[in-house]
Amino acid sequence: MNLVNKYGASVCLMICFLIVWEVGARILDMGFILPAPTDVVVKIWLLKESLFLEHLPATFLIMIIGLSLSIVFGVGLAICMSVSKTVEKTFYPLIISSQTIPVIALAPIFVLWFGYTIWSKVIVTVLITFFPITVNTYDGLNATSKEYKDLLKTMGASKKDIFLKLQVPGCAPYFLSGLKVAVTLSVIGAAIGEWIGAQSGLGYFSRRMMTQFDGAGVFAPIVILSLVGIGLFIIVRILENNILKWRKID
Amino acid sequence: MTNTILKLKDISFHYDHNTVQKPILKKLNLDLFEGEFISFLGPSGSGKSTLFKLITGLEQPTEGEIYLRNQLVINRLGYVGYMPQQDLLLPWRTIVENAALPLEIKGMKKREAYKKVVTLIEEFGLKGVENCFPSELSGGMRQRVSFLRTILSGSNILLLDEPFSALDAITKLSLQEWLLAQWQKRKETILFITHDVNEALFLSDRIFVFTEAPTSKLKELHVPLTRPRHVRDLNHPDILQLKDELLDELRVRPSL
Numbered sequence: 131m132n133l134v135n136k137y138g139a140s141v142c143l144m145i146c147f148l149i150v151w152e153v154g155a156r157i158l159d160m161g162f163i164l165p166a167p168t169d170v171v172v173k174i175w176l177l178k179e180s181l182f183l184e185h186l187p188a189t190f191l192i193m194i195i196g197l198s199l200s201i202v203f204g205v206g207l208a209i210c211m212s213v214s215k216t217v218e219k220t221f222y223p224l225i226i227s228s229q230t231i232p233v234i235a236l237a238p239i240f241v242l243w244f245g246y247t248i249w250s251k252v253i254v255t256v257l258i259t260f261f262p263i264t265v266n267t268y269d270g271l272n273a274t275s276k277e278y279k280d281l282l283k284t285m286g287a288s289k290k291d292i293f294l295k296l297q298v299p300g301c302a303p304y305f306l307s308g309l310k311v312a313v314t315l316s317v318i319g320a321a322i323g324e325w326i327g328a329q330s331g332l333g334y335f336s337r338r339m340m341t342q343f344d345g346a347g348v349f350a351p352i353v354i355l356s357l358v359g360i361g362l363f364i365i366v367r368i369l370e371n372n373i374l375k376w377r378k379i380d
Numbered sequence: 381m382t383n384t385i386l387k388l389k390d391i392s393f394h395y396d397h398n399t400v401q402k403p404i405l406k407k408l409n410l411d412l413f414e415g416e417f418i419s420f421l422g423p424s425g426s427g428k429s430t431l432f433k434l435i436t437g438l439e440q441p442t443e444g445e446i447y448l449r450n451q452l453v454i455n456r457l458g459y460v461g462y463m464p465q466q467d468l469l470l471p472w473r474t475i476v477e478n479a480a481l482p483l484e485i486k487g488m489k490k491r492e493a494y495k496k497v498v499t500l501i502e503e504f505g506l507k508g509v510e511n512c513f514p515s516e517l518s519g520g521m522r523q524r525v526s527f528l529r530t531i532l533s534g535s536n537i538l539l540l541d542e543p544f545s546a547l548d549a550i551t552k553l554s555l556q557e558w559l560l561a562q563w564q565k566r567k568e569t570i571l572f573i574t575h576d577v578n579e580a581l582f583l584s585d586r587i588f589v590f591t592e593a594p595t596s597k598l599k600e601l602h603v604p605l606t607r608p609r610h611v612r613d614l615n616h617p618d619i620l621q622l623k624d625e626l627l628d629e630l631r632v633r634p635s636l
Contacts, residue, residue, distance in 0.1 A: 281468050284436045285482040285533055286458020295481070299472045376472045376513040 165345035170353060173346035181335070186354060188331040192248060192320040193313075193358070196255025200312060203256075204263035205305070212271035212297070225264055233257045234322055241327035251323030251331070258319035259312040263305070270304025271297050303377065306370045313362035317355050383414040384450060385569050386435065386537060391444035393434060403442070404430050406594040412571070414536070417563060419572045419580035420598075422590025423630060428573045432539050435571070436462045448537070458486075461533035463540045467522040469514035475525050476501070476510045482533040497532065504528045505558070520551040527559070531566070540572045544579070553611065556582060560609065577626045581605075582614055589629050599629060 148167050155166035165173075174181060207225075211218040237254050244250035274296050282292050324333030332351035339347030371378065388410040394403035404427040412418055420428045433439040435446065437456030445452050448459055461482075469478045476497045483493035501510055504524050514522055523543055530538055544552045560583060563570055574580050580587045581603055588598035601622065605613050613619065 277464060277466065278468055278470075280433075280438050281462065281464055282481075282485065283438060283457050284460065284462040285485045287485045291485050295484070296470070299470070302472070374472070376515065 160345075162343040162345045165349055169346040170349040173344075173350040174353065177347070177350060181332070181351060181354060185330055185332045185335045185351060186358070188328075189320050189324065189333065189355070190358065192251045192255055192323060192331065193316040193362075195248070196252045196319060197259055197312060197316050199252065199256050200259040200263050200316075201309070204260050204308075205267050208264050208267035208271060211268050218268075222268075225261065228257075229261050231257075233319075237322055237326045240323075246327050246329055250327055251320060254323035255316050255319030258315045262308040262311040262315070264308075266304045266308025266311075267301060270301030273304065274300045303370075303374055306366060306373065310363060310366045310370075313366055314359045316362070317359040321352075321355055384411050385414040385416075385448070386410075386412040386571075387447040387450070388435075389445045389447065391434065391441045391446065393430060393439065393441050393443075403594045405434075405441075406596040407444070408595055408598070410588070410598065412569065414569055415567050416586065417560075417570045417572065417584050419574055419584040419587045420590065421574060421577065421580045421587055421626065421630070424575065426590035427595050428590055429541060432462070432541055432571070432573065435537075435539060436460050458533075459535060459537075461530040461535040461538040463526055463530040463538065463543050465542045465545060467514070467519075467526040469522055469525055469529075471514055474511045474513060475506060475517070478514065478525055479528045479532060481529060486534065497528070500528060500531075518551075519547050520555055523547065523555060524558075527562070531562075531568075536567075537569045538571070540570060542573050542575070545574070545576070552579075557611075559583070560607075564607065577623055577630070578614060580626070581619055581623060582609060582611065587626070589626065591629060601626070 151164075152166050152168060155161075155164045155169075158164055161169060207217075207221060211221055233254060236257075237250075240250040240253045244253065274292075278296055279292055282296055287295070320331070321333035321336070324331035325337050328334040332355050336348050336351040339350075388408060391405055391408045391410075392403055393405040408431075420431065422428050430439070434441055435456070437453075437459070440454075446456065447453070448456065453459060470481070473481070476494050479497045479500075480488075480490070480493035483496060484490060488496075498510065501507055504527070506521065506524060506528070509517060509521065514525070517525070526543070527540075530540070544555055547555065556579060559570075572580075572583060584603050587601040587603065589601065591599060603622070604618055605616075614623075
C-alpha cells in the first residue's frame with residue numbers, strides 16, 4: 131500500500147511513456163533509429179549471456195573500483211582538510227575548479243596513458259565520483275557547531291574524542307547523500323570510459339551496436355546500466371535507513 | 381558549608397581578538413563554598429556566560445587565578461560539570477547513550493557506562509524512554525537528560541547556564557522543584573545562571589548580581605528562606621521586597 135502511494139504516480143507515468151514510445155516506434159518502423167521497448171527487452175533476452183556474464187561484470191568492476199577509490203581518497207582528503215587549515219586552503223579551491231574540467235573530453239588521454247586496461251576507465255569514474263563524496267564529507271565534518279565541541283571539551287574530551295564521537299557520526303548523513311549522488315554518477319563514468327577505449331563492458335557493447343545500426347542493441351546495455359544505477363542507489367538508501375535511524379523520527 | 385570549593389582571585393578577562401574593547405571582567409574576586417546553590421543574575425551580555433567559560437576552562441583568565449578546592453588548576457577542562465542552555469543532546473544517540481557520554485570520555489567501557497546510566501534513569505523520570513532518541517522527547521525531558529549527563533561528569537561543581545530558559549512556565553516550575561530535590565539529595569555545589577529573578581530567589585542560597593561593565597564586583601544577596609522551599613514562600617513580604625531590590629538593581633544601567 132505504502133509502495134503504491136510512494137511510487138504509483140511515477141510508475142504510471144513511466145508506463146504511459148513506454149506505451150507512447152512503443153506505438154510511436156511501431157508506426158515509424160525504423161528499428162535502427164528508434165527501437166520499440168519490447169524489441170529492447172527481446173534483445174536483452176537474446177543477448178543475456180554475453181550481456182550479463184561478460185559485459186555487466188566488466189562494467190560493474192570498474193564502478194566498484196572507481197567508487198572505492200573515490201571513497202578512500204575523498205574521505206581521506208576531507209578529513210585532512212577538516213584537520214588542517216593549510217590543506218584545506220590548498221585543496222578546496224582545486225577540488226572545486228577540477229569540476230570545470232570536462233572529464234569526458236579528457237577520457238581519450240587516459241586511454242593513451244593507461245591503454246585499454248581497466249585503469250583508464252577507473253580514472254574517469256574516480257574523477258566524476260570523487261567530487262560529491264569529498265565535498266559532502268568535508269561539509270559534514272565541519273557542520274558540528276562550536277557549542278557541541280565546547281560541551282565535549284568541558285567533559286575533558288580530547289581531539290580524538292571530538293572527532294570520533296561528534297564529527298564522524300555528525301558527518302554520516304552528509305557522506306551518505308554524497309554517496310547517493312556518486313553511485314549514480316559512477317554508472318555514467320564507467321560507461322563513458324568504456325565508450326572511448328575498451329574491449330568489454332556495457333558502454334563498449336552499446337557503442338559497438340551503434341556501428342552495426344542495431345538500435346535495440348544500443349538500448350539493451352543502457353537499460354541494464356540504468357538498472358544497476360538504481361540498484362546501487364537503493365542499496366545506499368537502505369544503508370542510510372539503517373545508519374540514520376534517528377533521523378526517521380523527526 | 382565552610383569549605384571553599386571554588387575561589388576566583390583577581391580575575392580579569394577580555395577576548396584576545398578584541399583588545400580595544402573594555403575588559404568583561406576586572407579584578408573579580410569570588411569565594412564559593414561546598415554544597416551551596418549560587419545564582420548569577422544579570423542582563424544578557426553582562427559576562428555571566430564568560431564567567432562560566434572561565435570556570436570550566438574553555439577560556440583562560442587574562443589575569444588572576446582560579447582555585448578548585450584550594451588548588452590552583454590551570455587546565456580545568458573535565459573538572460567541572462557544565463550544563464548548557466540548549467540541551468545539546470547528540471541526535472544520533474539514544475537517551476542512555478547520551479547520558480553515558482561523559483563516562484565514555486573518561487575512559488569507561490560502553491557497557492559499564494550504560495549500566496551506570498540505567499541505574500539512574502528511574503530517578504530522573506526517564507523510565508521507558510531510555511532507548512528513544514532525543515527528538516522524541518519533550519523539552520523538559522531533554523533537559524533532565526542533559527542534567528543527568530552533567531551529574532555523570534562526576535564533578536561536584538555543576539555549572540548550569542540558563543537551563544530552563546527555553547521552557548514554558550509550568551514545566552519550568554516542576555523542573556525547578558525537581559532540581560532542588562536532586563541537589564539536596566546529592567550535595568553538589570550548583571552555580572546557576574539565570575535572568576529570571578523569581579527563579580534565582582526560589583533556588584539559591586546566595587545570588588550574585590552583574591550590574592556594571594566591566595564587572596569588578598558582584599552584588600551579593602543572601603536569600604532568607606529555609607529549606608525545603610515551596611513556591612509560595614516567594615510571596616513572603618521579605619522576599620517580595622528583595623525581589624523589588626533585585627529588579628531595581630538590574631534596571632540601573634551605567635551611563636557610558
